[in-house]
Amino acid sequence: MIKISLKRIILLFSTIFVFSSCLSTIQLATQETPIELIPRNKVMGGFSFVIPDNFRFLNEQSLIYDYRGDIRAYLVYAGKASTVQLINFFTDYMPEKGWKPDFATVSTDGMLAFKKEDRLIVIKIVPDVAGISYLKILLTK
Numbered sequence: 001m002i003k004i005s006l007k008r009i010i011l012l013f014s015t016i017f018v019f020s021s022c023l024s025t026i027q028l029a030t031q032e033t034p035i036e037l038i039p040r041n042k043v044m045g046g047f048s049f050v051i052p053d054n055f056r057f058l059n060e061q062s063l064i065y066d067y068r069g070d071i072r073a074y075l076v077y078a079g080k081a082s083t084v085q086l087i088n089f090f091t092d093y094m095p096e097k098g099w100k101p102d103f104a105t106v107s108t109d110g111m112l113a114f115k116k117e118d119r120l121i122v123i124k125i126v127p128d129v130a131g132i133s134y135l136k137i138l139l140t141k
Contacts, residue, residue, distance in 0.1 A: 037052040037053070037054070037081055037085060037086070037089045038052065038053040038054075039051070039052070039053070039089070039093045040052070040053040041097075044064070044071050044073060044075075044139060045066065045069060045070065045071025045139070046071065046119060047071065047073075047119060047121065047139045048097050048098075049094065049097055049099065049114075049121055049137075050089075050090075050093045050094065050096075050097060051077055051135070052079055052081060052086070052089060054079045054080060054081070055077040055078060055079030055081075055135060056077060056078055056079060057075065057076075057077055058076040058077065058078055058134075061076040062074060062075045062076050071139060072139060072140050072141075073137075073138070073139040074136070074137070074138055074139075075135075075136075075137040075138075075139070076134060076135065076136055076137075077134070077135040077137070078132055078133070078134050078135075079132070079133060079135075080131055080132060080133065081133050082127070082133070083106070083108065083109065083110045083125050083127055083133065086110065086125045086133060086135070087104070087106060087110050087112065087125070090112050090114075090123060091104075091112070094114045094121075097116075098116050099114035099115065099116045099121065100114060100115050100116065101113075101114055102114055102115045102120070108127065109124065109125055109126050109127070110123075110124070110125040111123070111124045111125070112125075118141050119139070119140070119141055120138075120139075120140050120141065121137060121138070121139055122137070122138040122140075123135060123136070123137050123138075124136040124137075124138075
């Protein structure tokens, strides 16, 4: 009798834990994204570009190669915004920095490329289920 009660208590706590974890993930996913993304200027070598102000640089996931001032980089940023908001943001603000759209593909993810002289910036937008979007940016020639 005690073994059955103990099993029921363990099962009850396990179920509560699973549902509370799911609820916290759903709450994160349903929080509103920012209405307006504010551009923040970034300069790296010969690259001058914009990032939404609410996005944070993830140093541990990024790689920067600097050979005598010649920069190549793979940069990762994380923040809250939808794929559509980010595509609109980059298509609005990158031309102000002199970047010309080169190509774009859009699905649940998005990929944009911009050219300026001999330089190329490729931006991949990767949303996750918790409402966080990752910007994976390649700076190259």
